[in-house]
Amino acid sequence: MKVSSTELQNNFGRYLKFVEASEEIIVTRNGRDVARITPVDPKAGQVRESMPAYRMDEDWISYEEFLQLTENSDQRYELIDGVMYNLASPTYGHQQAVIELSGTFYNWFKGKSCTPLTSPFDVTLVKSEDNICVVQPDVLVICDKDNIDQKGKYHGIPTLIVEVLSPSTQRKDISTKLDLYIQCGVKEYWIVDTKHKQITVYLLDEQDIVDYLTFKIGADDYARSFHFDGLSVKLDDVFA
Numbered sequence: 001m002k003v004s005s006t007e008l009q010n011n012f013g014r015y016l017k018f019v020e021a022s023e024e025i026i027v028t029r030n031g032r033d034v035a036r037i038t039p040v041d042p043k044a045g046q047v048r049e050s051m052p053a054y055r056m057d058e059d060w061i062s063y064e065e066f067l068q069l070t071e072n073s074d075q076r077y078e079l080i081d082g083v084m085y086n087l088a089s090p091t092y093g094h095q096q097a098v099i100e101l102s103g104t105f106y107n108w109f110k111g112k113s114c115t116p117l118t119s120p121f122d123v124t125l126v127k128s129e130d131n132i133c134v135v136q137p138d139v140l141v142i143c144d145k146d147n148i149d150q151k152g153k154y155h156g157i158p159t160l161i162v163e164v165l166s167p168s169t170q171r172k173d174i175s176t177k178l179d180l181y182i183q184c185g186v187k188e189y190w191i192v193d194t195k196h197k198q199i200t201v202y203l204l205d206e207q208d209i210v211d212y213l214t215f216k217i218g219a220d221d222y223a224r225s226f227h228f229d230g231l232s233v234k235l236d237d238v239f240a
Contacts, residue, residue: 001015001018001023001024001025001026001073001074001075002025002026002027002028002033003015003025003026003027003028004027004028004029005027005028005029005034005035008025008027015037018069018073019037019038019039023073023075023086024036024037024038024039025037025038059082060082061079061082061083061084062082062130062132063079063124063132063133063134066079066084066134069084070084075087076120076136077134078133078134078135078136079132079133079134079135080133080135080172080176080177080180081127081131081133081176081180082131085169085172087136087169088166088168088169090164090166091166091194093194093239094138094164094165094166094194096194096238096240097164097192097194097238097239098118098119098138098139098164100233100237100238100240101138101139101162101164101192101233101238102116102118102139104232104233104234104237105139105141105231105233108228108230108231109141113143114141114142114143114159114228115141115142115143115145116139116140116141117139117140117141117142118138118139118140119136119137119138119139120136121136121137121140121154122134122135122136122153122154123135123136123137123140123154123158123161124154124155125157125180125181125184126184127180127183127184133180133184135177135180137158137161137162137163138162138163138164138192139161139162139190140158140160140161140162141158141159141160141161141228142154142156142158142159143159144156144157144159157184157185157186158186159186159187159188159227160186160187160188160189160190160225160227160228161181161186161188161189161190162189162190162192163177163189163190163191163192164192164194165191165192165193165194165195170193173191174191177189178191178202181204182204182207182208182209183207185207186204187203187204187205187227188201188202188203188204188225188226188227188228189201189202189204190202190223192238194239196216197216197217197218197235197239198214198215198216198217199214199215199223199233199235199238200212200213200214200215201213201214201215201223201224201225201226203226203227210226211226213226215235216235217235217236217239220235221234221235221236222234222235223235223238
């Protein structure tokens with residue numbers, strides 16, 4: 001991201017939050033690049049593994065501030081519990097799994113009332129009035145298309161969400177997002193682990209985990225949905 005020295009001086013706190021979320025800032029003066037502001041540890045900025053459970057109020061990023069911060073950025077971000085995450089570029093294995101899953105989902109849901117979608121697609125989830133989160137799941141299934149407004153923005157709760165793990169996001173996907181989806185009413189959550197070649201499927205209801213199963217290549221041929229009877233994906237295809 002490039003920003004003029006005057007703009008930086010006037011809105012330093014705003015741009016510092018971009019740096020905290022692992023975006024590099026190039027400072028310009030009279031049209032020339034004169035300085036670069038980079039995170040101290042880019043990986044820590046992406047993963048946020050060391051982020052404390054409780055944050056000072058001045059560090060909390062509100063939903064409104066998140067919209068302002070990301071409005072003109074060419075990067076992809078998520079907002080969970082007041083923390084802004086920069087979404088790193090995915091690996092080949094990650095994208096291979098997403099393609100296979102989305103293809104299977106597309107064919108299975110074709111002609112049905114629910115619709116599968118893939119990232120990038122913003123999903124806004126409300127944990128509380130002052131804690132509105134924004135995520136971009138790798139694959140999602142929505143059954144409430146009446147919650148899409150005239151601008152094509154979605155304001156509902158996906159029935160099923162899939163996250164494919166990456167080294168930079170696995171702790172967030174396994175823990176932080178699972179908690180978010182439980183609290184916000186998602187019915188089913190799939191965690192796809194390309195390293196260990198397994199898919200864990202969680203059935204969620206009433207803000208709790210009702211059941212879960214892990215399907216692992218070598219032991220199982222397919223991973224199966226709890227919520228959608230008959231929906232399954234072939235593990236050999238996902239982890240090809």
